[in-house]
Amino acid sequence: MLAAPVDEVPEGAGLVHEPKWDGWRVIAFRDDDGVYLQSRAGRNLSTYFPDITRAIRAAVPVGAVLDGELIVFERGRTSFAQLQRRITAGRGLLRLARECPAHYVLFDLLADAGGQLLLNLPLSERRARLERLLVDAPPQLTLTPQTTDMREVWDWLTNWTVATGIEGVVTKRSTSRYEPGRRGWWKYRTRITTEAVAGGVTGSLRDPATVLLGRRDRRGRLRYTGRTHPLNGAQREELAGALSPLRAAQRRGAPVLHPWPEPLPASWSGQLERPEPLRYVQVEPSLVVEIEADVAFEHQRWRHRVRYVRALPGVSVYDVPLLLGEEEGYFGEP
Structure with a gap:
């Protein structure tokens, strides 16, 4: 039953x-x-x-x-x-x-x-x-x-x-x-409202379909932590206007690129219906987004897809809670 x-x-x-x-x-x-x-x-x-x-x-x-x-x-x-x-x-x-x-x-x-x-x-x-x-x-x-x-x-x-x-x-x-x-x-x-960093999108930068999310660990590394459900038309338009293309930084003479590989390894997605690697567009990981998520997670990632709520351009990425499991109260507010 x-x-x-x-x-x-x-x-x-x-x-x-x-x-x-x-x-x-x-x-x-x-x-x-x-x-x-x-x-x-x-x-x-x-x-x-x-x-x-x-x-x-x-x-x-x-x-x-x-x-x-x-x-x-x-x-x-x-x-x-x-x-x-x-x-x-x-x-x-x-x-x-x-x-x-x-x-x-x-x-x-x-x-x-x-x-x-x-x-x-x-x-x-x-x-x-x-x-x-x-x-x-x-x-x-x-x-x-x-x-x-x-x-x-x-x-x-x-x-x-x-x-x-x-x-x-x-x-x-x-x-x-x-x-x-x-x-x-x-x-x-149970669903909670919390924040994450947008690190990539499926679809395109101008017409994003879903958002790939990240949070920083205690060492400051941005780690992949989940993916949203498909965005509706208004959400796609809002997000497209807030995202920035990836910019390579320089550190000790070598370019510093995105912290995640592309395509995203199949083992990262946690989706049984998608065993193959996930192609996506890397974006500058500087935009904070508000999401709704349930409380099921594994390997420090949300196990189920989350709901995109809105972009938070005025919020610093350093104000986002730490990686799942690394901070007390890391689930957000019910």
Whole structure:
């Protein structure tokens, strides 16, 4: 079952709210042969999470089917990069699992012991059965918080997003059945308003399509940190009038060019739908722009595209917050 995006957290009788975790959505099947972890795309992830399959074998009865989110904490915050390392760890997988153990945050029970299907039961009953199933479960299997209190929801959105890395809130009807493939839930992503430096554009200098963004690290180097959604007509016109072409500076007799390579390496983009390098136009990295971004990031870059708001020609690039993760409060203001 899926969630439709919304601009506000729904309120009303019969609605319950849960944190939206920044991880991998996984359905876990406990059968006679062990445990099968299936990603949202249908991929078998069982091999990469021996710590989770071991916990499920020990605590979950044969026939049960669980729905939840795989997460890994790093320095007290969810780390999407650590999840990805599980896939590429190779022979170091067991060591990685010991050093950065995963957690399976559970929010639904689709089948009970013996394979009894629960899809047609209301969410409240499925939740009650899930709570009973997890009474003696190890810490790696965690029941997600759930509330009807909007004060608690706002606490999650204002405090948990920065402290633990949740992306927002998922809202569900307590009476709803589980309908695979249907967007019968709602998801609200926390977004913040902040600043970044425009370091390049796709399209052209006169007609920019998207903006490539950067922030400085503690050494003063401008590092690539993300890309915007496509600009609308008014934004293209505004930005075209504010950008400056790249000017080569001189340092010790050698030209100092742009701090990023062109094309942008595929590994920098973080976009699964764009595995090839990204061609772009380098610009003078002197313009600050205001953006709206969610709180999901990896490798010190925003993982999802951000929304361009406006150019800030009167703001110095040295007034922009430091690179993601290098300054307290680096997310900006909710």
